[in-house]
Amino acid sequence: MRNSDPLADTDTKRRLDVFLAQVERRAYRMALIATRHRDDALDIVQDAMFKLVRSYAHKPEVEWTPLFYRVLQTCILDWSRRRKVRNLWQRVLGGHDEDGEDPFALVPDSVHATPDYRVAKNAAMDALERALAQLPLRQHQAFLLRVWEGLDTAQTAQAMGCSEGSVKTHYSRAVHALRELLEEHA
Amino acid sequence: MSERDDLDPAAAQRVRARLEQGAQQLNVYTVQRLAQARAAALTGVRTPRTSRPWLLPALGAAVAAALVVSVTLQVMHKPDAGVAEVANLDLELLTAHEDLDLYQDLEFYAWLDDEHESS
Numbered sequence: 001m002r003n004s005d006p007l008a009d010t011d012t013k014r015r016l017d018v019f020l021a022q023v024e025r026r027a028y029r030m031a032l033i034a035t036r037h038r039d040d041a042l043d044i045v046q047d048a049m050f051k052l053v054r055s056y057a058h059k060p061e062v063e064w065t066p067l068f069y070r071v072l073q074t075c076i077l078d079w080s081r082r083r084k085v086r087n088l089w090q091r092v093l094g095g096h097d098e099d100g101e102d103p104f105a106l107v108p109d110s111v112h113a114t115p116d117y118r119v120a121k122n123a124a125m126d127a128l129e130r131a132l133a134q135l136p137l138r139q140h141q142a143f144l145l146r147v148w149e150g151l152d153t154a155q156t157a158q159a160m161g162c163s164e165g166s167v168k169t170h171y172s173r174a175v176h177a178l179r180e181l182l183e184e185h186a
Numbered sequence: 187m188s189e190r191d192d193l194d195p196a197a198a199q200r201v202r203a204r205l206e207q208g209a210q211q212l213n214v215y216t217v218q219r220l221a222q223a224r225a226a227a228l229t230g231v232r233t234p235r236t237s238r239p240w241l242l243p244a245l246g247a248a249v250a251a252a253l254v255v256s257v258t259l260q261v262m263h264k265p266d267a268g269v270a271e272v273a274n275l276d277l278e279l280l281t282a283h284e285d286l287d288l289y290q291d292l293e294f295y296a297w298l299d300d301e302h303e304s305s
Contacts, residue, residue, distance in 0.1 A: 007228065007230075013228055016228060017224065017228055020224045020227065020228075021221075021224060024220045024223070024224060025209040025210065025212060025217075025220065026205075026206075026209050028209070028212070028216065028220060029205065029208055029209045038216070042216070042219050042220070042223065045220065045223060046223035046226065046227065046232070049223055049224055049226075049227035050226075050227045050232065052227070053227045053228060053230075054230075125204040125205075125207055125208055128201065128204050128205070129205075129208060144205070147193065147198050147201050147202060147205075148201070148202055148205045148206075168191075171191075171192075172191035172192075175191060175192060175193055176191070
């Protein structure tokens with residue numbers, strides 16, 4: 001039976017805090033690769049956290065990971081749909097198109113890093129993230145959930161809200177598209 | 187799924203390491219914002235959203251569109267109002283029982299009246 005307020009249980013609250021702290025950075029990077037807008041990515045992660053806590057805190061802890069990524073991917077898809085509508089209206093009304101890259105998203109996250117660090121930063125990482133950002137949304141979602149988050153096909157299907165067959169297709173296409181780049185930087 | 191459809195474990199490990207590197211090198215602002223978002227989610231109190239820069243041009247466009255609609259409606263309705271006024275006047279004249287010649291000869295009657303007074 002669903003607990004009316006699972007957060008009243010301090011142990012659940014503490015475990016949720018630990019869980020969210022473990023996934024928040026990866027979630028942010030996933031959202032950033034999809035949106036290329038820092039504040040949009042932060043808002044998406046915040047929305048996903050709220051929805052997980054509000055709707056799924058009562059679920060067993062082992063289910064939190066696929067549920068959180070399900071919510072996150074839904075938030076990213078919603079963002080993508082809203083952006084398409086906004087861009088359409090802006091084109092109709094003669095405004096600028098938001099498909100352009102957010103200049104702030106191009107600023108390295110470690111803006112306070114030393115020059116030594118920036119020089120040492122792995123160029124392959126930048127190339128990989130740029131390539132991922134160019135993939136269709138569903139492909140890079142499947143790739144990141146499988147490879148980075150380590151979800152299996154069934155969990156990825158649950159997180160993406162699609163069939164396992166679709167996950168395999170998206171993942172396979174992503175791997176093929178990225179293979180050349182990965183071999184180049186291997 | 188064929189071998190070409192999947193990454194070999196070593197390549198997958200390299201990709202994971204690179205992505206993880208990016209996640210661990212977030213700047214202080216981003217780390218703080220994530221911590222605030224987490225705390226807000228656990229307390230149920232949302233922090234203000236930040237990503238609404240598109241609202242300003244959207245608002246401007248909405249105001250401009252409202253102005254265009256308003257002016258267009260005025261332009262479209264004003265001639266109609268004028269035509270309706272004239273049409274009403276014409277209708278009154280056409281349906282009046284008085285002789286139309288009376289209206290046409292008013293100047294003559296006015297002159298006749300002046301002449302009569304001065305004589």
